[in-house]
Amino acid sequence: xxxxxxxxxxxxxxxxxxxxxxxxxxxxxxxxxxxxxxxxxxxxxxxxxxxxxxxxxxxxxxxxxxxxxxxxxxxxxxxxxxxxxxxxxxxxxxxxxxxxxxxxxxxxxxxxxxxxxxxxxxxxxxxxxxxxxxxxxxxxxxxxxxxxxxxxxxxxxxxxxxxxxxxxxxxxxxxxxxxxxxxxxxxxxxxxxxxxxxxxxxxxxxxxxxxxxxxxxxxxxxxxxxxxxxxxxxxxxxxxxxxxxxxxxxxxxxxxxxxxxxxxxxxxxxxxxxxxxxxxxxxxxxxxxxxxxxxxxxxxxxxxxxxxxxxxxxxxxxxxxxxxxxxxxxxxxxxxxxxxxxxxxxxxxxxxxxxxxxxxxxxxxxxxxxxxxxxxxxxxxxxxxxxxxxxxxxxxxxxxxxxxxxxxxxx
Ligand code: BGC
Numbered sequence: 235x236x237x238x239x240x241x242x243x244x245x246x247x248x249x250x251x252x253x254x255x256x257x258x259x260x261x262x263x264x265x266x267x268x269x270x271x272x273x274x275x276x277x278x279x280x281x282x283x284x285x286x287x288x289x290x291x292x293x294x295x296x297x298x299x300x301x302x303x304x305x306x307x308x309x310x311x312x313x314x315x316x317x318x319x320x321x322x323x324x325x326x327x328x329x330x331x332x333x334x335x336x337x338x339x340x341x342x343x344x345x346x347x348x349x350x351x352x353x354x355x356x357x358x359x360x361x362x363x364x365x366x367x368x369x370x371x372x373x374x375x376x377x378x379x380x381x382x383x384x385x386x387x388x389x390x391x392x393x394x395x396x397x398x399x400x401x402x403x404x405x406x407x408x409x410x411x412x413x414x415x416x417x418x419x420x421x422x423x424x425x426x427x428x429x430x431x432x433x434x435x436x437x438x439x440x441x442x443x444x445x446x447x448x449x450x451x452x453x454x455x456x457x458x459x460x461x462x463x464x465x466x467x468x469x470x471x472x473x474x475x476x477x478x479x480x481x482x483x484x485x486x487x488x489x490x491x492x493x494x495x496x497x498x499x500x501x502x503x504x505x506x507x508x509x510x511x512x513x514x515x516x517x518x519x520x521x522x523x524x525x526x527x528x529x530x531x532x533x534x535x536x537x538x539x540x541x542x543x544x545x546x547x548x549x550x551x552x553x554x555x556x557x558x559x560x561x562x563x564x565x566x567x568x569x570x571x572x573x574x575x576x577x578x579x580x581x582x583x584x585x586x587x588x589x590x591x592x593x594x595x596x597x598x599x600x601x602x603x604x605x606x607x608x609x610x611x612x613x614x615x616x617x618x619x620x621x622x623x624x625x626x627x628x629x630x631x632x633x634x635x636x637x638x639x640x641x642x643x644x645x
Contacts, residue, residue, distance in 0.1 A: 241643060291607075305623060327339060347398060376434045404442055447499075480513045
């Protein structure tokens with residue numbers, strides 16, 4: 235304890251500090267099911283009718299990381315991070331079914347080697363919601379053959395990149411793809427078809443199992459898992475029985491169903507935590523009780539990360555927080571957000587939770603899917619014309635935490 239009544243929250247030795255990104259959100263110049271949807275005439279005219287500039291809602295050059303990846307890695311070093319979570323873009327590697335792009339494979343190898351030379355651990359995502367157009371044309375993940383195509387892609391990646399990877403993230407947040415792609419229609423393939431949603435979910439479960447087998451057969455050291463978007467789901471009125479039932483059901487379906495089905499096919503649990511979901515027993519079934527919101531309108535609730543870690547601890551597997559962050563263009567809340575969430579991670583660890591790492595989302599401002607470029611999640615801002623990266627003040631705060639493996643806090 236120092237004179238200001240602060241405690242130094244020292245994280246365990248070897249705790250992995252990192253930052254996360256995904257291929258489609260930062261690389262630029264990609265053609266896949268998303269880019270096709272983004273530029274579809276119907277969508278563009280809808281945006282226009284809402285007075286929105288379509289270029290702000292199309293990924294296009296993103297943060298141009300396909301060219302500027304070494305600059306990104308410099309930033310990861312500047313942050314004193316020991317690890318970087320980045321993604322592969324399937325549509326780049328296999329633009330035509332069964333035909334692999336050597337050029338793309340070589341570029342990814344160069345990237346991963348550069349990280350290895352810098353002694354930055356590689357956490358590599360194989361699938362982060364985007365599909366090659368040829369796969370989407372076959373019905374995407376609602377078609378069971380997608381599992382075999384994915385298996386072949388995974389085998390290629392393991393062969394080409396296996397020696398360069400420390401942790402594999404097979405799937406990113408499969409439930410989000412199922413929910414937004416097949417129930418709300420917000421993401422491609424923009425459907426509202428519960429039966430297809432169910433099929434897609436089952437195929438993604440099979441994909442996790444298949445990929446795990448393929449990777450484990452070929453690599454001995456790398457750890458394999460995936461990420462789940464775990465919201466802290468709770469009731470708004472604590473004695474309301476309907477809310478309790480709804481919240482429990484939603485928590486099980488959204489947060490834990492996939493984990494239960496795949497628990498034997500992972501070496502770790504990858505948690506992505508952003509916000510609290512407060513259930514009410516009438517439409518729209520969700521409430522916000524705090525005014526502490528991100529630019530996206532998500533309620534900031536640090537205690538939620540502790541609650542989801544506690545629940546995930548039941549699986550007795552190492553836990554990595556592979557995403558946690560906020561849209562905060564002015565960077566007025568990010569430093570506080572990071573520290574308050576980390577204080578809760580620290581609390582969970584002191585109570586015995588096996589959390590091995592924390593990755594902030596995101597290194598850079600990037601393409602925030604259907605919401606385009608206005609939500610800014612980056613520790614570094616990106617100039618949309620020059621692609622120049624500029625540190626937000628919170629980058630220094632996070633960098634210091636990573637460097638010191640902890641921080642001073644009022645706990
Ligand atoms: C996704 C990211 C996304 C972030 C913020 C996560 O659920 O994996 O791709 O940018 O949330 O919305």
